[in-house]
Amino acid sequence: AKKQGSAGYRVFDPTMSNPAFKVFQMETDLRRSLQHQDFQLYYQPIVSLDTGKIVGFEALVRWKHPLRGLISPVEFIPVAEETGLIVPLGQWILYEACRQLRYWQTQGAIARDITMSVNFSARQFSQPDLIEQIDRILAETQLNPQNLKLEITESSIMENTEIAAAMLHQLRQRHIQLSIDDFGTGYSSLSYLHAFPVNTLKIDRTFVQRLNGTPETLGLIPAILSIAKTMGMSVVAEGIETPQQLEQLRALSCDFSQGYFFSHPLAAQQIEELIITAPE
Ligand code: C2E
Ligand code: CA
Ligand code: CA
Ligand code: CA
Numbered sequence: 536a537k538k539q540g541s542a543g544y545r546v547f548d549p550t551m552s553n554p555a556f557k558v559f560q561m562e563t564d565l566r567r568s569l570q571h572q573d574f575q576l577y578y579q580p581i582v583s584l585d586t587g588k589i590v591g592f593e594a595l596v597r598w599k600h601p602l603r604g605l606i607s608p609v610e611f612i613p614v615a616e617e618t619g620l621i622v623p624l625g626q627w628i629l630y631e632a633c634r635q636l637r638y639w640q641t642q643g644a645i646a647r648d649i650t651m652s653v654n655f656s657a658r659q660f661s662q663p664d665l666i667e668q669i670d671r672i673l674a675e676t677q678l679n680p681q682n683l684k685l686e687i688t689e690s691s692i693m694e695n696t697e698i699a700a701a702m703l704h705q706l707r708q709r710h711i712q713l714s715i716d717d718f719g720t721g722y723s724s725l726s727y728l729h730a731f732p733v734n735t736l737k738i739d740r741t742f743v744q745r746l747n748g749t750p751e752t753l754g755l756i757p758a759i760l761s762i763a764k765t766m767g768m769s770v771v772a773e774g775i776e777t778p779q780q781l782e783q784l785r786a787l788s789c790d791f792s793q794g795y796f797f798s799h800p801l802a803a804q805q806i807e808e809l810i811i812t813a814p815e
């Protein structure tokens with residue numbers, strides 16, 4: 536039951552029916568979990584459509600909530616962005632992803648050109664000391680900047696195109712690679728592309744999931760591939776689940792693929808098993 540207190544504040548019942556309170560509760564829990572490092576990265580392989588070999592991984596964060604178990608990033612990343620907690624969380628994610636890739640390198644488990652893709656939200660891009668943070672993490676983990684790939688969405692670039700362009704150029708000067716995530720779902724995809732020094736476009740999985748073997752289901756995919764080719768960018772197709780989808784993308788000379796068809800996102804130890812058992 537809700538009561539109006541004398542100071543004007545409300546006392547909410549513990550079922551958290553109020554969305555504002557839910558966010559507040561989650562913020563409190565997120566803060567606590569940040570101190571306890573109750574997060575874990577999963578890694579999803581990105582595979583060459585040519586050779587079938589793993590060319591990289593995408594780091595995907597999970598929250599190991601002390602009471603509720605594993606929580607999807609779809610649930611808590613928006614709250615982390617809204618509350619600014621994405622900044623410390625994002626630093627931990629970047630550090631952990633770089634550390635893990637560097638560890639696999641030093642173990643001789645993976646080829647030297649395998650990349651680690653890390654998601655960056657708009658809020659992270661507006662930090663003035665972002666470049667310094669990235670430099671520090673690369674120095675601490677001793678990862679070669681060429682092995683790091685940052686995934687940004689169209690909308691986070693479009694929020695402030697000038698700052699974003701300057702930031703992206705600084706990252707490229709360091710040889711860090713850049714991907715545009717969920718490409719095709721944002722607005723004004725084309726007019727600004729030339730202004731951003733991007734290496735890779737990731738076709739959003741909503742496009743890939745429509746593919747059923749017939750040409751009518753291709754939609755914007757051929758256009759995206761041709762834009763990328765013109766601009767010297769590579770293309771990752773996300774969310775490949777079926778052999779038909781794989782074949783259709785291969786027929787169009789798409790470069791890379793990522794999806795449940797090859798592998799779900801996996802914990803580091805499962806990735807190690809996958810690498811060891813993978814045929815050369
Ligand atoms: P995203 O960056 O587009 O990541 C791809 C999502 O698609 C992942 O969901 C992945 O598990 C899922 N996926 C991969 N292959 C398939 C497939 O074949 N079929 C289907 N249905 N799904 C597939 P996940 O891990 O739940 O992450 C969801 C979103 O949360 C991400 O979308 C990204 O926007 C955000 N996110 C995840 N990790 C991070 C992070 O470390 N930092 C930030 N800022 N955002 C993150
Ligand atoms: Ca992504
Ligand atoms: Ca994506
Ligand atoms: Ca997405």
